[in-house]
Amino acid sequence: MNLDDPAVAAAVDEIGRFLRADGADLLLVEANPKTARIHLRLVLDTVGCEECVLPPAELRETITDALQRRVTGEFELWLDDPRAPA
Amino acid sequence: MTRMTDTILVRRPTAAPAGAVRAPVFDLRRPIAGVHVGIRTDGAWRSWRLIAHVWDEYLRRDGAHTNLVETGGMVGQTGANDRKHIEELANSVDCAIVGLGTCGSCTTFTIKDSVVVESKEKPVVAVVTEEFEVHGHNVATHLGHGDLKILVLPYPLEARPEAELRAIADEFYPRALELLGVSE
Amino acid sequence: MTLAAEQVEVSADPREQYERAIVERWSDGVPLLPATDDAVEALLAATPYPGDHALCVLPPSNGVATVELIAINAAMAGVEPAAFPVVIAALEAISEPEWNAFGLTTTTSSVFPMLLVNGPCRDELAIDYRAGCMGGAAGRGSMTIGRAVSLCLRNIGGQRAGETTKTVFGQPARFGFCIGEWEERSPWPSLAERRGYSAEQDVVTVHGGKGTYPLADIHNDDPRDLLYLIAKSVAFPLSNMYLGHAENGEVVVAFNPMWAERFGVAFPDVDDLQQYLRANAWQPIDLWPGPNQQILRERGRVDADGRVHLVARPDQIVPMVCGGLGSLHAIALPSFGESQMQSHPVLRP
Numbered sequence: 316m317n318l319d320d321p322a323v324a325a326a327v328d329e330i331g332r333f334l335r336a337d338g339a340d341l342l343l344v345e346a347n348p349k350t351a352r353i354h355l356r357l358v359l360d361t362v363g364c365e366e367c368v369l370p371p372a373e374l375r376e377t378i379t380d381a382l383q384r385r386v387t388g389e390f391e392l393w394l395d396d397p398r399a400p401a
Numbered sequence: 402m403t404r405m406t407d408t409i410l411v412r413r414p415t416a417a418p419a420g421a422v423r424a425p426v427f428d429l430r431r432p433i434a435g436v437h438v439g440i441r442t443d444g445a446w447r448s449w450r451l452i453a454h455v456w457d458e459y460l461r462r463d464g465a466h467t468n469l470v471e472t473g474g475m476v477g478q479t480g481a482n483d484r485k486h487i488e489e490l491a492n493s494v495d496c497a498i499v500g501l502g503t504c505g506s507c508t509t510f511t512i513k514d515s516v517v518v519e520s521k522e523k524p525v526v527a528v529v530t531e532e533f534e535v536h537g538h539n540v541a542t543h544l545g546h547g548d549l550k551i552l553v554l555p556y557p558l559e560a561r562p563e564a565e566l567r568a569i570a571d572e573f574y575p576r577a578l579e580l581l582g583v584s585e
Numbered sequence: 586m587t588l589a590a591e592q593v594e595v596s597a598d599p600r601e602q603y604e605r606a607i608v609e610r611w612s613d614g615v616p617l618l619p620a621t622d623d624a625v626e627a628l629l630a631a632t633p634y635p636g637d638h639a640l641c642v643l644p645p646s647n648g649v650a651t652v653e654l655i656a657i658n659a660a661m662a663g664v665e666p667a668a669f670p671v672v673i674a675a676l677e678a679i680s681e682p683e684w685n686a687f688g689l690t691t692t693t694s695s696v697f698p699m700l701l702v703n704g705p706c707r708d709e710l711a712i713d714y715r716a717g718c719m720g721g722a723a724g725r726g727s728m729t730i731g732r733a734v735s736l737c738l739r740n741i742g743g744q745r746a747g748e749t750t751k752t753v754f755g756q757p758a759r760f761g762f763c764i765g766e767w768e769e770r771s772p773w774p775s776l777a778e779r780r781g782y783s784a785e786q787d788v789v790t791v792h793g794g795k796g797t798y799p800l801a802d803i804h805n806d807d808p809r810d811l812l813y814l815i816a817k818s819v820a821f822p823l824s825n826m827y828l829g830h831a832e833n834g835e836v837v838v839a840f841n842p843m844w845a846e847r848f849g850v851a852f853p854d855v856d857d858l859q860q861y862l863r864a865n866a867w868q869p870i871d872l873w874p875g876p877n878q879q880i881l882r883e884r885g886r887v888d889a890d891g892r893v894h895l896v897a898r899p900d901q902i903v904p905m906v907c908g909g910l911g912s913l914h915a916i917a918l919p920s921f922g923e924s925q926m927q928s929h930p931v932l933r934p
Binding site for chain 2: 588590591592593594595596597609610611619620621622625642643644645646647648649650651653654657658661682683684685687688689691692693694736740741742743749750751752828829830832833879880883884923924925
């Protein structure tokens with residue numbers, strides 16, 4: 316599996332560009348090939364309109380789709396979304 | 402179409418099976434009266450336990466002394482205890498009847514335990530059922546005891562009713578004595 | 586290097602080699618690679634043992650397994666040199682007396698050595714431990730190491746179904762079964778660590794397994810409930826482990842990583858997890874028909890509450906973490922019973 320940083324970074328950047336238009340951002344915390352975990356964090360500190368950002372479930376689906384197009388093999392997505400229940 | 406006619410050299414991957422050496426077998430060459438006979442049963446097979454007890458009764462009727470040992474373990478403490486009991490049995494008797502081989506691994510261990518007795522230069526009969534006769538002979542050969550005497554009982558045996566098992570015990574008792582080399 | 590095994594001239598054509606291997610009875614039915622001197626010598630260079638070292642005797646025919654003969658079979662299976670020491674370690678474990686190769690290679694049961702690998706070599710050698718690890722992932726290490734061991738048992742030990750082994754059905758693992766543990770996703774120490782090895786060591790543990798027994802649940806996320814159901818499932822009434830002594834044998838239970846994480850929260854100490862599984866791995870004596878009940882009672886398998894426990898001790902239920910991230914499933918590897926799993930470190934020059 317190619318859970319390498321460039322592939323994951325490219326996916327994060329694709330979604331990040333889209334989020335940055337609304338003042339949010341997506342950060343790569345860690346992509347660990349040994350555990351097959353991709354840990355991302357949604358940043359809403361500078362967002363102007365929180366409702367404009369994709370809802371949590373839809374955002375997760377969009378990120379997963381972007382990752383699956385670039386990463387071969389299985390992975391587990393950990394997404395820290397301040398809006399989602401803990 | 403291109404046909405490859407060249408050859409290459411490879412190494413043969415097989416090993417020769419053990420069994421070139423055949424250990425001697427032994428006969429009692431005397432009447433059964435006064436002989437110490439060991440009988441090994443197996444906790445897995447009630448049918449054999451019944452047959453063995455019938456033979457035990459007949460042997461004592463005919464003047465022999467008997468010692469019954471039941472096994473069932475192959476590894477761990479139970480396996481170690483069983484192998485120790487077989488060693489003790491083999492040391493203490495004049496001859497032995499060892500059963501029952503009526504599955505793959507239990508046949509293997511029946512033969513293995515029989516070889517312990519034969520290695521002490523004593524007469525022994527390994528008891529297996531028909532389905533496992535060839536397997537029993539193979540295992541004995543690979544242990545270097547290809548001439549080990551094997552008594553073959555009908556198969557299947559385990560689920561037969563008691564009356565049938567007693568009839569089988571009666572039928573095969575003389576054969577067991579014959580294989581032990583009992584003489585008149 | 587002088588090799589001792591007989592040289593055989595075969596066609597260079599792969600299809601003719603396949604036919605010849607069948608005629609010679611070297612074959613497991615699937616095409617083999619030619620065991621040329623180059624291939625064999627490359628493997629021998631990867632082990633500290635000399636080629637003429639008699640590693641063990643393999644039943645049922647008690648053929649002597651020299652390291653050279655093992656290398657020949659490994660070359661046929663496509664084992665790469667770096668993986669050859671794993672094959673050696675597996676055979677060393679198989680030939681430990683308590684593994685009971687003598688019984689397991691001749692039984693009517695389907696049992697066959699199942700290789701469970703720990704250590705850094707898993708990734709280096711493509712030993713599968715993630716999705717499809719028990720079939721489908723197709724890692725070179727998994728497929729060739731397992732097959733090499735199987736070929737050794739066939740060609741050196743003479744184990745042939747219907748001839749020298751009484752196995753009634755066999756099982757798919759007889760082609761070869763070699764998987765790794767997903768140590769990085771396990772909340773507990775690895776199988777090898779629990780058996781006394783360090784995390785840095787490559788270790789092969791050989792389990793006498795009867796097959797892969799699939800378990801699934803899509804309804805319940807509670808870890809204790811799931812583990813209860815797993816315990817009851819592995820204690821199925823026709824388990825081999827009810828035929829012998831409760832003290833012997835182990836059942837391996839492979840948890841997928843998502844379930845393992847959940848179980849690890851409920852049972853951070855693996856000993857407690859094993860205690861819980863053992864405490865629930867039983868069936869009531871009334872489940873069995875009369876004749877079976879009698880045998881179980883005679884063997885002392887029924888406790889004061891009328892329960893027949895699968896195993897005597899918690900350590901006989903052996904958890905390991907592997908498999909994919911789809912969750913929902915576990916797999917048990919039921920034991921033959923009269924066999925104790927054995928571990929051996931992988932030794933390199």
